[in-house]
Each structure stands twice: as structure tokens, then as C-alpha cells.
Amino acid sequence: MKRVALWLVSVVCEGEEFTKTQLRDAFPGVSQVDRRMRDLRDFGWRIDTNREDPALDPHQQRFVKAGVPVWEPGRGARPKGTTAIGANRRREIIAADGNMCRSCGITPGAEYPDTDEVAQLDIARRKVSKPDGEVVVELVTECNRCRIGGRGLTADLAGVLRSSAALSGVERRVLTDWIRDDQRSFNRVEELWSDYRSLPEESRAAVRAELGLD
Incomplete structure (x- = not known):
């Protein structure tokens, strides 16, 4: 993992793309080198695939940002509470x-x-x-x-628990129904509110004008 981190910062460089083949060619004979690179994400390194960046091809990745310098003494221990996900x-x-x-x-x-x-x-x-x-x-x-x-x-689990405890009887029944079904259907007005909130200010102003609010 440390060698992969040094390769990324010294050969690939932040913001640049590389392929899985280039990674494997850089470390001949090293098993699971892809996994060693993925482990860097636990240390704050950002390495995007086409899952995060649709502009990338499936075989491409982008070294976006370096994290903890894991090659330094004492910096390569996995952060508390994180383990590799099989x-x-x-x-x-x-x-x-x-x-x-x-x-x-x-x-x-x-x-x-x-x-x-x-x-x-x-x-x-x-x-x-x-x-x-x-x-x-x-x-x-x-x-x-x-x-x-x-x-x-x-x-904020603590905040959710506090707010749940403060609900009225009717509100609690509504929430428990949503939780039991693990879903909630939104009506058209709620969907429009969500769509409105996502608009840039210039477009939000056009909606307010249409509704006579400006």
C-alpha cells in the first residue's frame, strides 16, 4: 500500500488518470495490488473510478487527492473502526x-x-x-x-432519537408506518418542492414569479 501511494504521488500525480494495466505493470508480481490501492481510501485518499466519475472508462481511474502519507513511520496503521470490506x-x-x-x-x-x-x-x-x-x-x-x-x-443518531421521542402520537404512527414499510411515497407538491430547492437562484426566481411571489 505504501509503495502504491508513493507511485501515485510521484508518477501519476494528483488530477491525472491511469489504468489498471499501468498499475499492475508498475508492480509486477505483487498480488492484489488493486486492493492495496483501494485500502488508501481508508486514509483519506480519493481515487475515482467510473462509479464516481462517469467520464472515466471502466478500465480508467483518476488520482484526485492524496490523503495521509502512509509511507511515513507510524502513519500506515489502519484507522480505528475501519476494516477491508470483502x-x-x-x-x-x-x-x-x-x-x-x-x-x-x-x-x-x-x-x-x-x-x-x-x-x-x-x-x-x-x-x-x-x-x-x-x-x-x-x-x-x-x-x-x-x-x-x-x-x-x-x-446524527442522537439527534434522530431525540426528535423521535418528541413526536406526538399521530406523528409517531406516521413515522412508524414509513419505517415498517421502509419507504415513503411523495405527493406531487413535495416532489416539486424538492425540484425547486435544487434549482439555481435565477431559475428559482422564475418559479417565484410564476407563483406571484416576486
């Missing part, structure tokens, strides 16, 4: 998460609205703030879009 564990997590992205609900192979881009699911490491104040890392299924946007976020 294929079996990955399948277990995706199955437990309902075979869908837990952020947006899209399923693998489905197209994103208004695009020809197809969703792929992967495992994200998410920081979670527990009620006792401890912050731990947990695994969650996300699509290639949400996984990028969710980097650096911390889920």
Missing part, C-alpha cells in the same frame, strides 16, 4: 439495506431522472454520532452519486 460482507450490507441507496432510494441499474446515467451501488463508510457522544464509523449502501456527496458527513 465481497460477502458487501453483499450482506446491500441486502440489509434493501438493495437500494439509503440516501436517495434508487436501485441498481435504474436511471437517474432526466439522465441516461445508470445507478450503481457501493458501500460507504459513514461517521455516526451516538447518544453517548462517541463517533463511530458504520457501513451503509449508497449509489455512485450520493456516495460522493456524502463524503465528510456525520450522521
Whole structure:
């Protein structure tokens, strides 16, 4: 892993693309060199594939940003709470998460609205703030879009529990129905609100004018 990190910063350089063949040719005889490179993500290194960047071909990757200099003494130990995710564990997590992205609900192979881009699911490491104040890392299924946007976020379990406890009886029943079904249908007004929020300001102004708000 340390040798791969040095190869990335000295040969590939940040922002540049490389192929799996180039990686393997740089380390002849080294088994699972692809996995050694993926391990760098646990140390804050960003290496995009076509899952994160649709502009890349399946055989291409981009070295976006270096993280912890793992070649320095004492810097190459795996961060607390992180372990390599094997294929079996990955399948277990995706199955437990309902075979869908837990952020947006899209399923693998489905197209994103208004695009020809197809969703792929992967495992994200998410920081979670527990009620006792401890912050731990947990695994969650996300699509290639949400996984990028969710980097650096911390889920607030303590806040969710506090808000849940403060719900009225009617609100609690509504929430428990959604949780039991693991889904919620949005009406057209709610969908429009979400669409409006995603617009740039100039376009939001056009909507406000149409509704007589400006």
C-alpha cells in the first residue's frame, strides 16, 4: 500500500488518470495490488473510478487527492473502526439495506431522472454520532452519486432519537408506518418542492414569479 501511494504521488500525480494495466505493470508480481490501492481510501485518499466519475472508462481511474502519507513511520496503521470490506460482507450490507441507496432510494441499474446515467451501488463508510457522544464509523449502501456527496458527513443518531421521542402520537404512527414499510411515497407538491430547492437562484426566481411571489 505504501509503495502504491508513493507511485501515485510521484508518477501519476494528483488530477491525472491511469489504468489498471499501468498499475499492475508498475508492480509486477505483487498480488492484489488493486486492493492495496483501494485500502488508501481508508486514509483519506480519493481515487475515482467510473462509479464516481462517469467520464472515466471502466478500465480508467483518476488520482484526485492524496490523503495521509502512509509511507511515513507510524502513519500506515489502519484507522480505528475501519476494516477491508470483502465481497460477502458487501453483499450482506446491500441486502440489509434493501438493495437500494439509503440516501436517495434508487436501485441498481435504474436511471437517474432526466439522465441516461445508470445507478450503481457501493458501500460507504459513514461517521455516526451516538447518544453517548462517541463517533463511530458504520457501513451503509449508497449509489455512485450520493456516495460522493456524502463524503465528510456525520450522521446524527442522537439527534434522530431525540426528535423521535418528541413526536406526538399521530406523528409517531406516521413515522412508524414509513419505517415498517421502509419507504415513503411523495405527493406531487413535495416532489416539486424538492425540484425547486435544487434549482439555481435565477431559475428559482422564475418559479417565484410564476407563483406571484416576486
